[in-house]
Amino acid sequence: MRYQRLGLDLVSHLLLAAGCGLFFLPVWLAFTASTHSMSDLYTHIAPLWIGDVGLGNYAQLLSESVSGLNTGMLRLLFNSLVMATGIAAGKIVISVLAAYAIVFFRFPLRRLCFWLIFITLMLPVEVRILPTYEVVANLHMLDSYSGLILPLIASATATFLLRQFYLTIPPELVEAARIDGAGPWRFLKDILLPLSKTNLAALFVIMFIYGWNQYLWPLLVTTDASYMTVVVSLKRMLTTGDALVPWQDVTATAILAMGPPILVILLLQRYFVKGLVDAEK
Amino acid sequence: MRYQRLGLDLVSHLLLAAGCGLFFLPVWLAFTASTHSMSDLYTHIAPLWIGDVGLGNYAQLLSESVSGLNTGMLRLLFNSLVMATGIAAGKIVISVLAAYAIVFFRFPLRRLCFWLIFITLMLPVEVRILPTYEVVANLHMLDSYSGLILPLIASATATFLLRQFYLTIPPELVEAARIDGAGPWRFLKDILLPLSKTNLAALFVIMFIYGWNQYLWPLLVTTDASYMTVVVSLKRMLTTGDALVPWQDVTATAILAMGPPILVILLLQRYFVKGLVDAEK
Amino acid sequence: MATLQLTRLKKRYPNGFIALHEVDLSVAEGELIVIVGPSGCGKSTLLRTLAGLESISDGELTINGRRVNEMEPAERDIAMVFQNYALYPHMSVAGNMGYALKNRGVPKDEIRHRVAATAELLGLGELLERRPRQLSGGQRQRVAMGRAIVREPQVFLFDEPLSNLDAKLRVQMRLEIRRLQKRLGVTSVYVTHDQVEAMTLADRLVVMNGGRVEQCGTPMALYAQPATRFVASFLGSPAMNFLPVTTHQGCVVLPNGTQLALPVDIPEGRAATLGVRPEHLVEATSTQDAGVTLDVTVEMLEPLGADMLAYTRLPGLEEWLVVRLDGAHAASEGQRLSLAFSPTHCHVFDADGMRAMTERAGAKERAVQ
């Protein structure tokens, strides 16, 4: 069922290899840089192999408070974790309910609702950032986890993906459940959620990474360093005024910042991959 | 096939109304703020109706160069447009080819390839920003459109969405095309692209908005104000040092910055909505 | 075990399309009614209004004399078997069968007991822990049946439950459904588009067309005495042959000029249709009694094994005349045949497709003789 003989086998493999390089080289460079001392980094350009400091920079980063902030790296990682988890979980709850309402209920404003959610697609947080800031400030949610999380929770993308999945559920399944005496909530709980387990895991991972990588909003809404996130701290390290940028710390932080997303992926991988691959059987 | 009688009709409608408010209020507030003079804004909080300056702030913004930069607003909008279009078009070309290769060809590294693309999902530009910066700087692409566009082009999300769509194409269609003498490129051109027209339009819109809203990368890679984008300029306006933030300009710029994405949506709307809705018939 | 009464039941969709035009039907206790018709005839809509999955626009539906028009499906005490089975993919067979009982708050022990008993009845005892995707098509079908049976409902509704099975399995499950239904004695309504399934299962058959009931009765009565041309052509395979005829002095006149004395109820000179079933056309012997003969040419032969279908043509006529010959018949394409049929096997329909024979009383015995 697929093209098997290609004629352009060699070309495609070369392209693939180049693609791999393109994706992995930066990560490798970041890692090697993080194992050199600062003076090394300012005398050589882009070291290609592990330096003599080894993991020393990491030990130092995790034990001392971050330069320029009176907060430890672990606190920053924890803040990022809370924010990313909160955003991912919140997005999923909202999206499940919204998609459920749109697909399975016939109410007068269904079409309007669809369009409203659709419109939020073009209003990512960056665009509506100023008025949102005002609202959050008025509600005294600056420098708090809820202030970090709540404004990022509405997710048109997740709602759409779930909606597409719900539309593939045969209507007979809904009817069978009605005949079996399952009301709307019971249907959601007993049938729909168990069926969308893999999709929810996949969404959680994607949304967790999205939340983890947020920059602009956490920057605006936190002034207290104890609520700062890792990604924001990275940017801080780069703007040192007249001092030299501590590249070994920056790269080590970048590598550390990649840890939790990778961990979440590994934990949910079983479901996640199934959710992405299952159409292939 | 759907639940029709609800029992919680009223509750759901109230929730809906609240949701609408939540989404639209900020936009409305931004618009009203942009029609007031600066002094008005610093004496009242969050004006709820159009002010007496009307569209005056807009006229001023578009005719003069932006405060603190020696570039006009039109130039900023044009830069954003070039960047967003370039990113969206580039992402689509890459994704179409990648998804095509993954779905329709059997080559030895198919599984590896899948995983590589998958991994880029967890490496958004923010995470690999430093090494990428180094590469772009070495290639002398700072302060250029190609420097703005190229690093943002690889898109795992778009590849996945297209792959999901390609998997729904019946294998018999591919086989019929082979029997009809269509080689791989002809199949792509004559069958696959026409069939995925609506999906591509939808992807273009989403990617255009993604590109339009980029902040961190354009901030890093452009020092020359003539390559600055609207979204970056917004942030600039907020960091005025000791001077008062010109909220009327900020909000007017925010409203202006929403224009092109809305325009793209309206232009491609026909395809876009079909691509999102067609599963429903 | 209930009676079902439909009184002038009507279904009109919001877009104005009328799916059911005043359907009247009463189903006796323990009866198996089969509703049959081509796709789009409204048979599925009818079943879905009985189930409560579609609202009723007008008329009344009662179960055991109790009006249920406005009741939710779960309150009507019915069970439905779906065409695609609609099993819950994430639940085990036992979970699927027990879900309705669980929703009703039946104690767990009793659920387990009733599920086990039903599984035993259907030969599913070994499979209770399996997931639907681990089952074959026939087993899924059985689980769907089990899910309906375990609730001990008042009425079973079947929506083309066999159409996803292959031919051999279909024959087998058909026998099994009939046996089960007789054994349990539950009033049942069965929808299908397959006339063979309909004929073999039904206590009474309802033939629908365009949202209306065309005829209702026992399978053999409908086969022997179809009330309309539609029913005549729908039941039986190969389908009934139709010849255009005219009436003349109380006789029907065949295209070849032969006059046939039949008690028809059509004004002089009007066009009508004469129907004869393929199995009632026989090769004429020299000593043919009182019958009519037609000289035809064989245009195509279809060997079916036991039978051989001959597609023949009467000179000057467009339509095929299909004849069922013995499977070992030595006919060849291009050969001429002389066909005979008896007036007792004739059906005459008027221009509107309605049966137009005057003798109601004696017809049945003759047709079935």
Added chain:
Amino acid sequence: MATLQLTRLKKRYPNGFIALHEVDLSVAEGELIVIVGPSGCGKSTLLRTLAGLESISDGELTINGRRVNEMEPAERDIAMVFQNYALYPHMSVAGNMGYALKNRGVPKDEIRHRVAATAELLGLGELLERRPRQLSGGQRQRVAMGRAIVREPQVFLFDEPLSNLDAKLRVQMRLEIRRLQKRLGVTSVYVTHDQVEAMTLADRLVVMNGGRVEQCGTPMALYAQPATRFVASFLGSPAMNFLPVTTHQGCVVLPNGTQLALPVDIPEGRAATLGVRPEHLVEATSTQDAGVTLDVTVEMLEPLGADMLAYTRLPGLEEWLVVRLDGAHAASEGQRLSLAFSPTHCHVFDADGMRAMTERAGAKERAVQ
């Protein structure tokens, strides 16, 4: 218009599964070969290796004497009609039909001309500008046929082309395909799981099971003289009845003790199976000649209209004995019947399911008599 030769064709999948075990087959010019078998028997795989959609593991495939094992589908000059038609949804009917010609670089004028001529042949003239989704199932099927015909290929391949149509349309398209194939005279290979379709269409029939060819020959030859028990049970509906028998002094001994003198080729005392088709079981009259009678009880009746199937049981036996009675037969459930059958209609199979009758020569005439 070509010959097709398969020599020890073998298909083994990378996972080790052998889909085809050394298939030998030669197809003459203009012949219509039907390959039939249950799902998973390898019939579709065989067709796909012919088309070039699956690679050949071993053996040789030639078209007109030219080895094509390694050729791309497009180079083999074949056309294929798919089960789901596989029409290009975004192209008009004309675009679909002309696409292969366009890829070959045929001039536009000629494409238009050939498409129009083919559309005329199939009655699609009015529909050339429509999209596939605007067509009915039957029309789509015709377009798929047209797409194959317009290329004037050496060989037609059909992959269950009628299985998505309803029963009535299937009968009609069956006739049409047969007529077209005869008229165009193109060598064709047709795959189906439906034995009726297979019997009626085939010049020669190939019955496959488990990746092997069980038997190959004309439909009536296979029906009258099945080489294996599998073929005997697969062809014919209702299926052949099988009775467990033993052999004793050159006779077969029925479960009720009756001895039957049949020229069987089975060692003394061995278990065997006796097959009799439902239509060869007749009600015994008092003056039965040379036949065998069985006394059975009717357990279930299935009225089919023209026929009535009686599911009867021989005392002490598990299996049904299905009898085909006349549709107007007055049988009732629980009634006792005395059935007779003639030794000429008997089939005996050994424990391995192979036909075990010695007389090869005279059997055919007798069976077809």
